[in-house]
Amino acid sequence: MVSRIVNLFETKAKHILIGYTVAGYPSLKGSMDVIKAMVNGGVDMLEIGIPFSDPIADGPTIQRASHTALNNGMTPTLALELCENVRKEFDIPLSIMTYSNIPYRIGYDKFVKRAYEAGVDGLIIPDLDLEEAPKLKELLSKNDMNIILLVSPNTSKERIKVISNIATGFIYLVSVYGTTGARKTFEDYTRDAIVKVKRYSKLPLAVGFGISNTEHVRFMLEAGADAVIVGSAFIDAIDKGNVEDFTKELKRACYS
């Protein structure tokens, strides 16, 4: 069977908007409203973050959201329940993003099983040791779920090839040298990285980190990305209360 994620990239490439939010932010109940607003606004895929106490790939915005979510009592079990509720309402591709320790602590097999039962389509782990990836891939593939691996602008072409041979669904390119969080502008090296990854990987490409406005969305798609991932800017939109309008604005940029 083809996963919802693979299907999405086969049908909509070059115009895909992926929205990230932290489970449990702004509140345990509030997450569902955020997700509804994102879906109503037009995101093509959801990435739900299970908060971790020590998120080293995240900048201040997502750190703060994760911290708040944990204080709100968010747990991996509750986050998977949230996914299950999302799945009941929407047939949208859905991935989990979390740090290595969360699935490791629960047990890879148990975690993947629960995620599958909750209707999750893929897993993104920003601090995964590539040594662990084949084990996870086997468990995920059995359930037609994707293992989405990250590359960075400084990843060598040899390693891009290795990674894209393991990854399924799409490759997640980290746009910049840095953590997640809104940025003013992007430099040429981001464009070069998009070109490089497209050249050495046969998988579709999504770019994330720092993308926070329509101009950024156009920059990434024009450079050759198939999808953009927006995270911190959605956390800011939650705080401002304009998630749906913000999503619509980004979505329009995906087609302009």
Added chain:
Amino acid sequence: MKYPKNGRFGVFGGAFVPETLVPLLEELEEAYKKFKDDDGFKEELRYYLREYAGRPTPLYYAQNLSKRFGCKIYLKREDLLHGGAHKINNTLAQALLAKKMKKKRIIAETGAGQHGVATAMASAALGLECEIYMGLKDTERQKLNVFRMKLLGANVHEVSSGSQTLKDAINEALRDWISNVKDTYYLIGSAVGPHPYPLMVREFQSVIGKEIKKEVELDSNDALIACVGGGSNAIGTFYPFIDSNVKMYGVEAGGEGIESNKHSASLSAGSLGILHGMLTYLLQDEHGQIMDTHSISAGLDYPGVGPEHAYLKEIGRVKYVNVNDQEAVEAFLLLAKYEGILPALESAHALAYATKIAKKHKKIVVTLSGRGDKDVGIIEEYMMKHGIKDS
């Protein structure tokens, strides 16, 4: 265990890091492999260790304590090093490596400030820029060390995220490194973090054990004892004796007691998990969130432990035990009174355990990883709070 395969000690260790750091760790490992056996590098390091840091350090026979406990107790005097702790062994070596790699900017984390001070010293001596990350709570607890670092030319960043302690300082240093990939060298302070750090730090701290080997003969009746936070002075003490039959004890911080949940004993009471790039024993909750830790000694106050210690525990080569705050304070007072030495509270944990098992051994070597001047305020407060009069 010579060179860890795929960066693992058994199953422990690894490199659980964002992809941006992978090329940087590879570059580091390459440079480390190239220079560790390079005669020029080794000679330069020996020079700095001897002329700047004050190596070799004496192995002092503590005769008054020995008489009292009926066992020959020796103290490996790392407290006599420049900066007052074993940390300088590692910072000089890594700063020298950074220089060979043509990195201009050193970043480091610090808990109590000892590694921060040792990094600032090595950076100043070798003409490198130095940025130190330190949890906000720690900067408040250790004001003197913050000022020392500033005097030594370091820029100190207060970290206000998370629990505002050492673990958050490491998070922030890693984030800095992810953001500054070209010119920055992350000088980690303990035998922790992603491969190749645990290996490198072990090698650079092994000078402790190598010297002990020359200073005293030890056999199966004898023991080595060192405190374990991240575990760098302990692995440096133990590693040269791994293939011998000498007994070894790593002493963790039992804080207010294991049952109180206020401790830092990840090997004694933790579970397997992944933090700061490594798979090791951690203090974490059932969901995998890292817990707040406690110890009277800030240098042991860390929720993880170096992966090689996790391995040595698993194969049973080293016995890991813990000593609580009160026992550590008592050992501190004991050494001050009977030998005229103020040990760091970290090292006092090792000494406390030595007094407990003295009867079972002929000779015991305790690594006195640092001096205790930094802790006198904490000791005074503890004595007042618990109604302890002058010892």
